[in-house]
Amino acid sequence: MIKKELIQLIENRRARVAVIGLGYVGLPLATEFAGRGFQATGFEVDEKKVAEINAGRSYIGDVAAESIKQAVDAGRLRATIDFSELTDCDAIIICVPTPLRKTKEPDVSFILAAAEEIQKHCVAVN
Numbered sequence: 001m002i003k004k005e006l007i008q009l010i011e012n013r014r015a016r017v018a019v020i021g022l023g024y025v026g027l028p029l030a031t032e033f034a035g036r037g038f039q040a041t042g043f044e045v046d047e048k049k050v051a052e053i054n055a056g057r058s059y060i061g062d063v064a065a066e067s068i069k070q071a072v073d074a075g076r077l078r079a080t081i082d083f084s085e086l087t088d089c090d091a092i093i094i095c096v097p098t099p100l101r102k103t104k105e106p107d108v109s110f111i112l113a114a115a116e117e118i119q120k121h122c123v124a125v126n
C-alpha cells in the first residue's frame with residue numbers, strides 16, 4: 001500500500017524529496033529534482049552551505065547558480081540543518097562522504113550518522 005502511494009506521489013511529482021549531504025553528488029541531485037517540479041529539501045551539517053543555497057548561490061562548479069536561484073525562488077528547493085524536517089519528506093537519498101580508510105575500507109560513519117537522524121525522526125518505535 002505504502003509503495004503504491006509513493007509511486008503515485010512520484011508520478012504526480014508531489015513527492016517531497018530529501019537529500020542528505022549537499023556536496024558534489026547531493027547538490028546537483030537536489031537541484032535537478034527541484035527543476036523537475038519536485039519539492040526538494042537538502043539536509044546538511046555545514047551551515048555555510050545551507051546559507052549559500054537558501055541565498056540562491058552555488059558552491060559547486062557543475063551547478064549553475066541560476067538553477068539554484070530559480071528553484072529557491074520558486075519554493076521548490078531549500079536547505080536546512082534541522083533534521084527534524086525529515087519527518088515531512090516522502091523519499092530520502094543519502095549523499096554523504098564515504099572516504100577510504102588507510103586499510104582501503106570505506107569509512108561509513110557519515111552514513112551511520114545520517115541513518116541515525118532518519119531513525120530518530122522517521123521511524124516509529126512501538
Ligand SMILES: NC(=O)c1ccc[n+]([C@@H]2O[C@H](COP(=O)([O-])OP(=O)(O)OC[C@H]3O[C@@H](n4cnc5c(N)ncnc54)[C@H](O)[C@@H]3O)[C@@H](O)[C@H]2O)c1
Nearest residue numbers: 021022023024025026043044045046095096097098113114
Ligand atoms: N563526487 C563524485 O564524483 C562521486 C562519484 C561517484 C560516487 N560518489 C559517492 O557519492 C557520495 C557523496 O560524495 P560527494 O562527492 O558528493 O561528497 P562531498 O564531500 O562533496 O559532499 C558530502 C556532503 O555531505 C555533508 N555531510 C557530511 N556528513 C553529513 C551528515 N551526517 N548529514 C548531512 N550532511 C553531511 C558534507 O558537509 C558535504 O557537504 C560518496 O559516497 C561518494 O563516494 C561521488
